[in-house]
Amino acid sequence: MRRWSRFRAPGKGPPGIGARCGAVLADTIGMRVPVLTYHSNNVVGNDYADNDHVALADDLDRIHAAGIGIVPLSRVVDVRLGVADPVSVENAVALCCDDGSWFDWHDMDHPTCGRQRSFANILRDFARDTGAPVHMTSFVIVSPAARVVLDRTCLVGRGWWTDAWWPDAEREGLIAIESHSWDHNHATLPETVQRDGRRGTFRSIDTHALADAEIRQANDWLDAHVRTPRAGLFAFPYGETNDYLLRDYLPRHAAEHRLRAAFGTDSRPVGFDSDRWNLPRYVCGHHWRSPDALMRLIESRR
Ligand SMILES: [Zn+2]
Numbered sequence: 112m113r114r115w116s117r118f119r120a121p122g123k124g125p126p127g128i129g130a131r132c133g134a135v136l137a138d139t140i141g142m143r144v145p146v147l148t149y150h151s152n153n154v155v156g157n158d159y160a161d162n163d164h165v166a167l168a169d170d171l172d173r174i175h176a177a178g179i180g181i182v183p184l185s186r187v188v189d190v191r192l193g194v195a196d197p198v199s200v201e202n203a204v205a206l207c208c209d210d211g212s213w214f215d216w217h218d219m220d221h222p223t224c225g226r227q228r229s230f231a232n233i234l235r236d237f238a239r240d241t242g243a244p245v246h247m248t249s250f251v252i253v254s255p256a257a258r259v260v261l262d263r264t265c266l267v268g269r270g271w272w273t274d275a276w277w278p279d280a281e282r283e284g285l286i287a288i289e290s291h292s293w294d295h296n297h298a299t300l301p302e303t304v305q306r307d308g309r310r311g312t313f314r315s316i317d318t319h320a321l322a323d324a325e326i327r328q329a330n331d332w333l334d335a336h337v338r339t340p341r342a343g344l345f346a347f348p349y350g351e352t353n354d355y356l357l358r359d360y361l362p363r364h365a366a367e368h369r370l371r372a373a374f375g376t377d378s379r380p381v382g383f384d385s386d387r388w389n390l391p392r393y394v395c396g397h398h399w400r401s402p403d404a405l406m407r408l409i410e411s412r413r
Pocket of ligand 1: 209210291295348
């Protein structure tokens, strides 16, 4: 696959072409792509600040009105890794969501907040109304057994966290399915791969055996049940990581885990200087709480 240069002389054609002998390639193509993260399970009311479905729909309108494009998250990674043209992510954001429940895909009757438009239908509405390209990556909790329990402990125990929709999403191509770990090492699970009881954090995934159980095992399952090859992306549960994962397991065991990049939750855009194994993401409700705040955040980081 072609490897794109990060550098080009201004106005001299495609990347890597046009610099005369002796010229200094001083013009670095800027790569500043905000990655916006939503949680479809976040439905507490029906206002922007307490409902990520309302927030996503409003944000899409504002982003489009500002002339900003939406690109697949995998393309952002391709550019960061030097295998896609940086021009393809100029003036764009990428979208993702975490945890992978039915609220991503199905319109749902919430027990207290009423009918909720799924993220998938919000994206389809946007594409129909604007004609603009749109795409989202859903980082899913992979373990079927963990999701059965989380459906009771985090939702209302109606079977709203099955994976039946994941292959459909992959086939349509609107929402890509990627890994958010095997069991999130979630605090409400009676048992996770972390046998010492250090649950509710991903910092405690600090040995090869634990990393393999949370990361490689999840990829094995997704490859067998959803699609292969996928883009090979990972989002750290809680946005948390540690030196073992960043300096040893992820960079040195790629043949085992088969990831190409991982995302945390640092509040900055993805650039060429971003750590491949801890790429930044902004989180709705945490880094911004209104469309105006989102636009200020996007504009200030360009
Ligand atoms: Zn999560």
